[in-house]
Amino acid sequence: MATFNFKKREIECKIVYYGPGRCGKTTNLEYIFKTYKKQIAGEMVSIDTEGDRTLFFDFLPMGLGKIKGCDVKVQLYTVPGQVQYSSTRKLVLKEVDGLVFVADSLEVRREKNMLSLKDLHENLKSYGTSIFKVPLVMQYNKRDLEEEGIPLMSIERMDQDLNRQLKAPHFSASAIKGQGVPQTIMECLKRTLLNLQKQLKWAK
Amino acid sequence: MNNDEVLMDPKDQIISLLKEADLYQNQGLLNEAKERFKKATDIIKNSPDIKNGQALIASIVKKVVDLNQKINQINQATSKPTVSDNKQNLIKKLFAGGDEKGDFTSALEGAIALAKFGQFDRAMKEFEQLLDVEAVRVAAAKNIVRCHIETEALEAAALCFEKWAGDDRFSIPQLDKIRFFLEGRFRKLGFERELYQREETISDEDMETLEMESASAETPQTSRDVAPSHDPEPVLEEMELPEEDEFLDINSVGIQLPSGPLKGRMVEFDVSFQTGNSINLIIASKESALLNELSKGTKLTDMQFFSPIAILNGSGVVTAKTQIKSGPKEGDYSLDITILTT
Numbered sequence: 001m002a003t004f005n006f007k008k009r010e011i012e013c014k015i016v017y018y019g020p021g022r023c024g025k026t027t028n029l030e031y032i033f034k035t036y037k038k039q040i041a042g043e044m045v046s047i048d049t050e051g052d053r054t055l056f057f058d059f060l061p062m063g064l065g066k067i068k069g070c071d072v073k074v075q076l077y078t079v080p081g082q083v084q085y086s087s088t089r090k091l092v093l094k095e096v097d098g099l100v101f102v103a104d105s106l107e108v109r110r111e112k113n114m115l116s117l118k119d120l121h122e123n124l125k126s127y128g129t130s131i132f133k134v135p136l137v138m139q140y141n142k143r144d145l146e147e148e149g150i151p152l153m154s155i156e157r158m159d160q161d162l163n164r165q166l167k168a169p170h171f172s173a174s175a176i177k178g179q180g181v182p183q184t185i186m187e188c189l190k191r192t193l194l195n196l197q198k199q200l201k202w203a204k
Numbered sequence: 205m206n207n208d209e210v211l212m213d214p215k216d217q218i219i220s221l222l223k224e225a226d227l228y229q230n231q232g233l234l235n236e237a238k239e240r241f242k243k244a245t246d247i248i249k250n251s252p253d254i255k256n257g258q259a260l261i262a263s264i265v266k267k268v269v270d271l272n273q274k275i276n277q278i279n280q281a282t283s284k285p286t287v288s289d290n291k292q293n294l295i296k297k298l299f300a301g302g303d304e305k306g307d308f309t310s311a312l313e314g315a316i317a318l319a320k321f322g323q324f325d326r327a328m329k330e331f332e333q334l335l336d337v338e339a340v341r342v343a344a345a346k347n348i349v350r351c352h353i354e355t356e357a358l359e360a361a362a363l364c365f366e367k368w369a370g371d372d373r374f375s376i377p378q379l380d381k382i383r384f385f386l387e388g389r390f391r392k393l394g395f396e397r398e399l400y401q402r403e404e405t406i407s408d409e410d411m412e413t414l415e416m417e418s419a420s421a422e423t424p425q426t427s428r429d430v431a432p433s434h435d436p437e438p439v440l441e442e443m444e445l446p447e448e449d450e451f452l453d454i455n456s457v458g459i460q461l462p463s464g465p466l467k468g469r470m471v472e473f474d475v476s477f478q479t480g481n482s483i484n485l486i487i488a489s490k491e492s493a494l495l496n497e498l499s500k501g502t503k504l505t506d507m508q509f510f511s512p513i514a515i516l517n518g519s520g521v522v523t524a525k526t527q528i529k530s531g532p533k534e535g536d537y538s539l540d541i542t543i544l545t546t
Contacts, residue, residue, distance in 0.1 A: 021232075055287075059294065059298065091317075106228075106231075109236075122479075126480060148223075150223075
């Protein structure tokens, strides 16, 4: 949940990158860390295994400067994607303000995408919130593999599988090349901050 | 196989599959890589025209053996290993709640966050420090024994409690609450262990005072006669996230099967996890008679819910049934049930 510190005129919010294992969540954050050094408010911390799979989470704090006289800070997190880390995903998801769902475009990962989205939906439900109420952006990652002749799902198919009801904005991406990563995070930030602005008005 | 694969020349199919397998392996998609290697091997075996087919199969077999080793390593790795002090500090900072809470509540939340991330040694040290604080003593104690239970050190949990029973910091009512909690957990785990109970003692001086009181004065009851009071506990005493609906902690359920060859029979299952009014069970794949009767949408009108403090009757509905595709429970089934009434 976003924190508003009226005394310091500071807003801090939390965005979580979700998705199945090996879909590119950490790669997204690594690209953001490398590219937006001026906005990065600290180090990127990864709690991962020796095999470079995210074990607990990745964490990246960012400062977005002032908006309407308030310092806006964002904490980006990723969750571990493997099935056995379900309880950790739930912990990291607590009090999330915005979501990026990173889907793997590989044909062989179709079912994993859907199971991961279902897992997200259930974890949000367990916190008394709905996937329809949290600002959400879909990213269809690994689109660059099409050039290598690897079977990918079409964007239409992925949208049908994952986004038919949610109708969230979606972006094609190749996180390893940095394509689509900035657009994804910008849209997510925009939606998250608009949502927070609404909440702030209600709080007043 | 799709149509494109059927039309492709076997050599081209093999090249394509091996390319995919290598890519999936580089991506860390080990099961997918293994599956592609297997397909390639099958095509080679069925294609006598392929030159050096046997050598190619031998080379693929070697890759699959390597893959299997990596897959086993991942499956056997503990899901919550101990991390460095710095990372533990970060976990505390990020997951322990805001600054507006009091010191002790924040400290308790921080320790709980560490325990939830499997950093039990560090968490226990922090809980130990909180035993000195009256307001959070019981919560800290329950979480210490919980840490022992999570690390399967049940005897250590019992010994911990017995050490506190001799510790003046703990009052009888506080010990009762902890004992009740611990006994419930032991019962669920089938661990038979009697726990020491400190008796209320009355000094000689107090005895004299009592004799001087009127005959109508009540004598204090011992803790054995009195169920633990239900005074509200700090919300964060349990490691589980606080549930808004205040659902009971359900350890296991009994389900009377509505149909089939086991109709009318009450079968008991352990609850793997619970969120609010939704519980999850794991059913072994060999239990086909059970699995056939429990599908998504099946209404269960006769259920029993076993918690540490009560057995309740109620009903539920199966909301999901999925086969587990990897890990130690591969092949078994995960069943979600929503509790409708209790």
